[in-house]
Amino acid sequence: xVKGRRRRQARLWxxxxxxxxxxxxxxxxxxxxxxxxxxxxxxxxxxxxYDVLALDAALAAQARGELERETVAITFDDGxxxxxxxxxxxxxxxxxxxxxxxxxxxxxxxKLLWPNRxxxxxxxxxxxxxxxxxxxxxxVDKRDKxxxxxxxxxxxxxxxxxxxxxxxxxIEHALEVPVNPSTAPGTDFTMVSSAEIAAARHKxxxxxxxxxxxxxxxxxxxxxxxxxxxxxxxxxLRRLNGGECVGFAYPNGRSxxxxxxxxAILRKLGINHAVAxxxxxxxxxxxxxxxxxxxxxxxxxxxxxxxxxxxxxxxSRLSRLGSNRRRSQRHL
Numbered sequence: 229x230v231k232g233r234r235r236r237q238a239r240l241w242x243x244x245x246x247x248x249x250x251x252x253x254x255x256x257x258x259x260x261x262x263x264x265x266x267x268x269x270x271x272x273x274x275x276x277x278y279d280v281l282a283l284d285a286a287l288a289a290q291a292r293g294e295l296e297r298e299t300v301a302i303t304f305d306d307g308x309x310x311x312x313x314x315x316x317x318x319x320x321x322x323x324x325x326x327x328x329x330x331x332x333x334x335x336x337x338x339k340l341l342w343p344n345r346x347x348x349x350x351x352x353x354x355x356x357x358x359x360x361x362x363x364x365x366x367x368v369d370k371r372d373k374x375x376x377x378x379x380x381x382x383x384x385x386x387x388x389x390x391x392x393x394x395x396x397x398x399i400e401h402a403l404e405v406p407v408n409p410s411t412a413p414g415t416d417f418t419m420v421s422s423a424e425i426a427a428a429r430h431k432x433x434x435x436x437x438x439x440x441x442x443x444x445x446x447x448x449x450x451x452x453x454x455x456x457x458x459x460x461x462x463x464x465l466r467r468l469n470g471g472e473c474v475g476f477a478y479p480n481g482r483s484x485x486x487x488x489x490x491x492a493i494l495r496k497l498g499i500n501h502a503v504a505x506x507x508x509x510x511x512x513x514x515x516x517x518x519x520x521x522x523x524x525x526x527x528x529x530x531x532x533x534x535x536x537x538x539x540x541x542x543x544s545r546l547s548r549l550g551s552n553r554r555r556s557q558r559h560l
Contacts (some may be wrong), residue, residue, distance in 0.1 A: 238295040239509035242521040247308040248315040256374045258525040270322045282325040298522035302326040311420045318499045328476035329439035332464040334419040338410035345396040353403040389445035437475030438462045481505030481525045491517045
């Protein structure tokens with residue numbers, strides 16, 4: 229090594245999964261990955277140049293300057309039971325840890341998250357088309373239904389970000405299906421129970437973080453509702469998780485979906501990191517409350533996942549080179 233040359237610090241790449249299913253989905257949804265596809269990703273990681281560490285361990289090592297190799301952390305959002313029962317055994321075979329960010333209002337509940345209410349409504353409707361809010365939605369086959377589901381979920385977030393469930397109810401009525409139904413035990417929509425959190429914590433593969441109570445878009449909430457959603461989820465999880473909860477995941481996770489108010493509440497609660505969904509790697513200098521993550525979807529093969537990381541790596545290096553060049557020019 230040339231004397232005086234600074235060693236380049238390795239970067240942390242955080243992957244964001246949702247549900248992992250052991251049977252084919254009747255209607256494809258970005259958030260519902262097959263077990264086979266998930267195992268493909270884990271096998272790819274095991275043969276790659278990346279180390280795989282738990283998120284909090286990786287962040288601590290990076291802060292100390294001890295992250296020696298490019299590192300991946302695996303996370304899951306929402307709190308599906310299949311994260312433990314389907315993804316868990318796959319993770320265990322490869323020796324990979326993971327973090328599960330839980331929407332705490334659905335622990336021990338048979339109710340569905342609002343996006344899944346829309347997905348289930350689209351799956352179950354007998355209609356072959358929907359005209360809703362001046363838009364047409366064909367519903368003839370699986371491809372039509374998958375496209376309609378994606379458009380309707382996006383509409384719910386846009387029309388009522390503070391309460392997307394209200395739009396889900398409107399869509400259920402329009403599709404002529406039951407409103408706010410319960411899910412049968414053991415479906416892809418089933419959420420974790422308090423007993424399952426306790427058992428998983430003792431087993432050691434999963435760590436747990438908070439993901440609000442009901443999954444609203446945080447930047448759309450007033451101060452009281454914002455505090456209720458964040459503090460309620462953190463405090464609930466700590467009660468179930470031996471007093472531990474140091475991480476948080478913002479619902480939807482784009483930069484416009486949370487704000488400085490949310491970060492202030494998290495700091496006050498003793499949370500030390502929060503993850504978004506801006507697709508970028510994290511360095512020792514990254515904002516701990518705006519950590520980058522890569523959303524991984526149902527159709528993402530290992531080749532696509534690897535391409536996403538490589539694309540972001542090139543973009544990150546070009547950005548850093550541009551910043552260095554601008555600093556050099558200012559000193560001329």
